[in-house]
Amino acid sequence: MSTSSAPATGVAGADPAARARVLTDAATNGDRRALARLLTAVENRTPIAEAALRVLYPKAGRAHIVGITGAPGAGKSTLVAVLIAEARRAGRAVGVVAVDPSSPITGGALLGDRVRMQAHAADADVFIRSMASRGHAGGLAATSAAAAAVLDACDFDLVLIETVGTGQSEVEVAAAADTTVVLEAPEMGDEIQAIKAGLLEVADIVVVNKGDRPGAQRTASQLRAMLVAVARVGAADRGHHGATEGSVVPPSILTTRGRPRPKQPEVLITTATSGDGIPELLAALNRHRGLGREGPGAAARLARAQAQVWSILAERTRASLAESHRRAGTTAILQAVADHELDPFAAADRLLATLRE
Ligand SMILES: Nc1nc2c(ncn2[C@@H]2O[C@H](COP(=O)(O)OP(=O)(O)O)[C@@H](O)[C@H]2O)c(=O)[nH]1
Ligand SMILES: [Mg+2]
Known part of the structure; x- marks a missing residue:
């Protein structure tokens, strides 16, 4: 862990590039306070963040960046906590960015997340960071990607980005991730069916969590059927999907990214509270990452680069x-x-x- 008198914290007044250099040197040498400061700079989009990214971006590109999205209460934070534990058992360093769309006033969910993830608080190879999404989707792809790149450059080899699936935000976060996991829970009601189509559009892996609840198998079958329909619509109507309307992400992110997919997204069942299905999920993540390194992965990476730059440009x-x-x-x-x-x-x-x- 870092020492509180690290030089990184005492360069007030220096120009952004110099301050960024001190912070990036410290952060890449394991100084967690410097890392936290870099992520604050990224969240606030300060000149230091840009200068830091200039240094760190070439060092990044090795981590597996996984987006985890789904409706509130589906169990994302619980799942992230058990995924961390499973990945740690495999000796991997895990960074987490929790994109919190709630206002500071309704920060209760965030507090719950902190409690759930406290088990990992003393582990130097786990770094968890919450970020406000500032009430607008614009720039979220760039901010999430920048945060992931900072963690990547600091040798976290698995980076999880948790975000609430509300429509636009998961499309933006998918633009920052190598693999996007969409989390569902059984019997969450018909009213979310409509969002599901949009969510499934960005899914590389679909997880039905709360496998201990009745109806988990049925939900999984329904989702498999929906995925077939989504793939059919996508093939027939390439580039004209409703999810892109009003988006700051260029349409090609949804058409190029993983489509035509090498195969349909897998649908897995987990119980985050007991850890059931988590090793299988980690294996599915690794399989998808392997896919991404071949031909289709190069096109997906280019589409993501486009989405990130487009997001900043917009x-x-x-x-x-x-x-x-x-x-x-x-x-x-x-x-x-x-x-x-x-x-x-x-x-x-x-x-x-x-x-x-
Ligand atoms: N029965 C059951 N409850 C779960 C499971 N996973 C999460 N929960 C509960 O669902 C609630 C919401 O979980 P949370 O991780 O905060 O959801 P998030 O809003 O998607 O991050 C909490 O009370 C969890 O304990 C599960 O697999 N089974
Ligand atoms: Mg949560």
């Missing part, structure tokens, strides 16, 4: 637009549209041109 373009709105001249252009002296398309073109200046 966010920066929005910020530039907002900035240009504040500038003098914008109001005049808008007024011209209001007065029908300029059409809205020409106005948008002019504003776009100011972005390039």
Whole structure:
């Protein structure tokens, strides 16, 4: 573990690149406080984070990055805790990023997660970090990917990203992960059937958790049937799936990524509370990782790179637009549209041109 007087913590005032260098040197040498600071910088998207990533990104690329998504209460955090234990038995260092979409006021779920994961608190080869998603999906792919890259560069060889599946966020997180696990629980109600289709779209492995509950087998069969339907729709309607609408992730992430899949996602049953099915899940993760290294994996990696860069680009373009709105001249252009002296398309073109200046 780190010492509290590490030089990493005492360089106030230095420029971002210099501060980043001190932090990355310390973090890659096992200083967990420096690692925590880097992840805070990533979460807050500070200049230090960007400078650090410039150093760390070339060192990353070895970890298996696994996204775990599903409805609240499906058992994601419980599953993550037992997966950590199983991976530790295999001698792997595990990093966890829990993307928490809740506001600080409703942080109860997060507290529960902390309690569940406390078993690993003293283990230096386990690092767990919660991150707020700041109420918007934009940039989530880039932030999650950056956090995973930092852990990857610091020699964590399994990185788990837990996120609540609410629609857009899991598509973004899938863009950061090598393998996406979608977690379901038996009998969670018909109202979630609609989201399921969107969730299944990004699944590499589907897990029915709470295998101790009645209906687990039936849910697994239903999901297998749904996966057949999703694959059929995907093949017939490539690039026009509803899940991409309004997305900051380019459509190709959903079309290129794993489709046509080498085979349908596996459906497994686990009981996170007892550990039943966890070795099988870890084996399935390893199998999928093996698949990813062959031909189709290269296309998937390229699609993910595109999604991450696109995510940053979309966010920066929005910020530039907002900035240009504040500038003098914008109001005049808008007024011209209001007065029908300029059409809205020409106005948008002019504003776009100011972005390039
Ligand atoms: N019966 C049963 N309960 C489970 C299982 N896994 C998780 N739970 C419970 O389901 C609740 C929600 O779990 P949690 O991991 O917080 O779900 P998350 O919101 O998806 O992270 C908790 O009370 C867990 O103890 C399981 O396999 N079987
Ligand atoms: Mg949770």
